[in-house]
Amino acid sequence: MKKLFERIEKLGEIPSQLADKDFLLTWEKSNADLQMILEVADMLKTMRGRNISTRVFDSGLAVSNFRDKSTRTRFSFASASNLLGLTVQDLDEEKSQISHGETVRETAAMISFLTDFIGIRDDIFLGEGNRYMREVASSLDESYKHGVLPIRPGVINLQCDMDHPTQSMADLMHLKDVYGSLEALKGKKIVMSWAYSPSYGKPLSVPQGIIALMTRYGMNVHLAYPSGYGLIPDIVRMAERNATQSGGTFKINHSMEEAMQDADIVYPKSWAPYHIMERRTQLLKKGDAAGLQSLEQECLENNSQHIHWEYNEQHRQLTKDQNALYMHCLPADISGVSCERGEVSEQTFERSRLQTYMEAGYKPYIIAAMMFCYRFRSPAAGLKKIAENHSPRIRYEQE
């Protein structure tokens, strides 16, 4: 416990500014902010592991608004809310309906009278998801300002068209734990690589989130994809700037083999090309079913030309010590398991399977840390009181 109190003490020195600010994009947050999130997440995890209750809310709702399917993030949000004492209430909308204007303003108020957080996943429409979250956020501002709401609920991005911050932060936490510190990531080569998948229309938020975040830690970030599978240009340019500022590098290339050379870390994952997602968004908005079907056909045909972008033993042999850390947000398309040919071979995935589970296990704590730091002006002071109080999560347990 002494070590825990020392760590909490040191937290007080981090000049983060997270209170009362939504978590919508990692690139709106300072390095101090991100460091604080990682530390708080780690301490919540440590305390739960020691059967210390971190329940800071005696009551309160956490609203989830999933405008796309989710199991992992849904359970992570539920776990995080529960860890802090909040009850999840799901807002069930028609998935296809993009609500804006009046409806959003009103709904945001109606679901928030006794609500502490709203978590939103909206990743289907390019140019819409993050915008929708901001619309919810500014509606909450208005309602709070005019006394409609007793407190301003925090908004957490559970994946949008631009970023997937709870995923990328969980990934960063995993890297920090594997390598010992954020400093140790300097100079490490990480490859965010496109990989083949028989499905279509996977969001861009994970690769974008990874290149935007990892370039801030002095890493050598390689983005690899077949020509034509680019990401949102603005985010790619930001990754370049980040790398320059952090003393790392950022490179793009179009061969998986080339990219994997001497990689410390690999993240092979499928996504739809940016320009396809733009056309898809237009068709979805028009409700053009025939156009969507022909776009899907075209896209799957394109994909099928890149079936060799499967991460496998041959690729692994090229990496640093033939032993790069394999990462994935899960579920992966595993060749011969979940599909005929996919993002990764069965043998290669199996080597790292349990490590990908570990990686996923950080997400509930990252979300809880985002909530904690939104509500507690001094997270260190809050954590200190929790540790001092030392109330058990499972009561009456035998020693």
Add this chain to the structure above:
Amino acid sequence: MKKLFERIEKLGEIPSQLADKDFLLTWEKSNADLQMILEVADMLKTMRGRNISTRVFDSGLAVSNFRDKSTRTRFSFASASNLLGLTVQDLDEEKSQISHGETVRETAAMISFLTDFIGIRDDIFLGEGNRYMREVASSLDESYKHGVLPIRPGVINLQCDMDHPTQSMADLMHLKDVYGSLEALKGKKIVMSWAYSPSYGKPLSVPQGIIALMTRYGMNVHLAYPSGYGLIPDIVRMAERNATQSGGTFKINHSMEEAMQDADIVYPKSWAPYHIMERRTQLLKKGDAAGLQSLEQECLENNSQHIHWEYNEQHRQLTKDQNALYMHCLPADISGVSCERGEVSEQTFERSRLQTYMEAGYKPYIIAAMMFCYRFRSPAAGLKKIAENHSPRIRYEQE
């Protein structure tokens, strides 16, 4: 805090009889009962605003049974349950199935073994909704009497064919806060007016609930609708009696313009005519799809003749000081926003938009007060203990 304790002390003088009695219709409750609900709701709201936990249940379920769609009331019920420490468990039925007899008796017991409250919305079938709630209630009586249930769960009407008491009581709480007291409502003119909507089959429970409740407070209640759009006759007659007894008035007329003259408060809202709802119920029971479609057609055609029943700036100009308080249970059909022509013009709604959000914000506390007064024989004693205990809702918070 001293003022809070004084207010709690005064509560003890209200001769309410709410314990162990379901809340199914406002007109089954005495004025003292309703006053107590309003006071308790207000104190729960005040205490939550001061970060005092009002969690009186350490465990227990609140079952919600929505036999019609709901977002606002669903969140209000979830918020109220959570505020008191209960966990919502949803009973998901086939919406179209009207269960009676054996099934209701059995289901009522099966969902109640560890349940403290059951909230029911059943507003589709005229003559059925409130009856269903009573069937549930008497099944609970039987099961409790014979030792099947350890306690008798309370039943709360979340909208039926006759009344919408959580809405009308929230509306009354809003009026009390706007005008300062229930006494201040005496002599105020409130207009419950039909308004045009492009949809069909909206329940009668809101206008019926409003005229039945507001006539008890010495108000001048005007019910306005196009000929043929009447409400359940028994409830209209009750409103007349209420007005006589309370020293107010109750009038019906068939012109929105005429009704709005010098109004203090206006509540323009669409509903389906009583006799149409009766025919609809018959057709629904028979499962006559063709009949339903032709009735809808007929009804929409009728509606379209009253498209000028839209509350707008012209109407507002007619009201007291051109500034009547606008009320709505939300969502409103706003012309040019949620539909081409609707219940209210965009400009007029926008003036009062945030006030309608305030109005909606009372509902969670009204529901919580109904629960609290059902369970605590002396609500004043219970509230006093909460205030004395002064346990924080958000723990470890910085001052």
Add this chain to the structure above:
Amino acid sequence: MKKLFERIEKLGEIPSQLADKDFLLTWEKSNADLQMILEVADMLKTMRGRNISTRVFDSGLAVSNFRDKSTRTRFSFASASNLLGLTVQDLDEEKSQISHGETVRETAAMISFLTDFIGIRDDIFLGEGNRYMREVASSLDESYKHGVLPIRPGVINLQCDMDHPTQSMADLMHLKDVYGSLEALKGKKIVMSWAYSPSYGKPLSVPQGIIALMTRYGMNVHLAYPSGYGLIPDIVRMAERNATQSGGTFKINHSMEEAMQDADIVYPKSWAPYHIMERRTQLLKKGDAAGLQSLEQECLENNSQHIHWEYNEQHRQLTKDQNALYMHCLPADISGVSCERGEVSEQTFERSRLQTYMEAGYKPYIIAAMMFCYRFRSPAAGLKKIAENHSPRIRYEQE
């Protein structure tokens, strides 16, 4: 309270071994294990009845995974979880999809990072349900062993193809309360009888669970069904062995009248023949819709030859003192109520209706006891601390 402490003290003498062991089949548990579950369930029920909070978890999730419809067991699981302080999070899968291999291993980990229990219903496919639960369980073992999970969540069988242990244990608890003790069951004649139902494909788990469990208590267990309606042969053989060991008897016959002679307890309930369920499973796996329809046709025709297997007043007259205890897991198919002809006549069911509700009311406590005994190495020590702490479930209540 003194008596409660004495009973808790005596619990310490029962040599049960329930900690860290899933509850998948009653026949994997010793008599001491089952006795402990019954005692703990009874004490949780007693304490809740005295407004003592048995909330041992300050936070934590209980995941429910219903691969078949459920209302009763769903509410029982929710009630049990809530009673102990856990929050239910539902895992919503496609019902028809049998997930195995990679998917199960991964999903088991993903839903378990902050989870204390997983309750599973999977009763559609013969040979699959219990196997699926074991696959989940061994996936949890692996993830826990490798540090992916901070604790090993317990798995509870909420009905599979073989057993329905939360039902049969609730039934046993009911019998114990009716007759005063487990010892008093010795020599009692219980008839588990097939009964006619107009539906098809009802699981075998209830009759199998009953004959496997009740034969362990020295009862005279009669299994009655029309020729061709047998259960899984291995389970029938186990029931025979159990009866021999416990000093009871086990008999099969093919006439309801014969079976009911002098019965103390009767459990008339429909099920599908074992060999039909096997064929159905094959057809379901192949997705053979036409085959399934023709099997259903064949099966309903077979059923219709046994329409006289309805438990009614004539049958009741044959039982001990014309007054056998009637049991059912509910809902029963009641002739003239829920169907034209069914498992039991209206008059006969009505005599025992409230007793069947009582029977159902034990299930939440049985599930809670399974959870409690999984987590607390010494259930007696845990219960003692709860009783000593004597924290109220409903706080601030008036005396």
